Amino acid sequence: MDAYQYVKDKEIVIFELDDVLFPEKDYLLQVYYLFAQFIEYTEQKTAQAIIEFMRSEYENGGTDKLFERTAAQFGIDAKYQYNFDLLHQNARLPLKLLLYKNMLEFMQELVVNRKKIFIVTSGNPEQQLNKIKQTEWNGLEQYLTVFFADELNQAKAEIFQNILNDNSLSAEQALVVGANKFDAQQSKLINLPYIVSLEIYR
Incomplete structure (x- = not known):
């Protein structure tokens, strides 16, 4: 299934990190x-x-x-x-973290089609940043905008809404890609379209 079908009418895509872009x-x-x-x-x-x-x-x-x-x-x-x-x-990892192959291809397609990519991640900000620094992004890092929910002390739904506001977009123009019920619930609070990452990388 062509994952790009999910974002043809979208301007931005918002990802979680763990078990969405790579296995935690x-x-x-x-x-x-x-x-x-x-x-x-x-x-x-x-x-x-x-x-x-x-x-x-x-x-x-x-x-x-x-x-x-x-x-x-x-x-x-x-x-x-x-x-x-x-x-x-x-930790300085012995091996770089690798993106799921299908997720890498999906994100590369987003860049080619000039879609904006955001990462909104929960958890210890230092730990999440350490993961990001030690991920093999294959050149995608220059296209990423990252928000650490715990550092901002904001609910994800609030961060999602701020991203929409800053980009003058409606909820229908964005997509959240997550891996758990919490991400789904936070998206639903502001009527953001949501898909489980499994639909893309498996």
């Missing part, structure tokens, strides 16, 4: 790898075992209390929670 796990698993390497270096514990445990715990139980679960399993001092959290914000 591609970032998190590299953070866990770096943390395990750090613990091996400082505490002489085997990094590979820690990495395998964290991957399994993340895939089965998500990020909630992942440090606590790992610390309990391997006898890691609670003081290293600080290092774990800091890595999420400033």
Whole structure:
């Protein structure tokens, strides 16, 4: 299915970041790898075992209390929670984050057709910025305008409306591409057309 059909009559497209433009796990698993390497270096514990445990715990139980679960399993001092959290914000990743192939092609088509691209992302602003800096954008970065919802301390719906106002557009002239019910709800609040990113990259 040609994804461009969704935006033929649109002027702007607004994206979330995680699990929309790239898989969030591609970032998190590299953070866990770096943390395990750090613990091996400082505490002489085997990094590979820690990495395998964290991957399994993340895939089965998500990020909630992942440090606590790992610390309990391997006898890691609670003081290293600080290092774990800091890595999420400033980790220098071994590998660049790669956009979903179909999403990359979709965004490139938007640029060719002179559609404006915005990213409105929730979560820790430093962490989200770190992801953006370490993504392979293939030249798209010059066409992106980014808003960090937590930094602005605004609801996404309010940011969406401000983007429309700043560009003198109606809701019908924009599209939000998200990955969860929250994004859908925020879009609906101001009658913004919304699609799930799965429709584009799978």
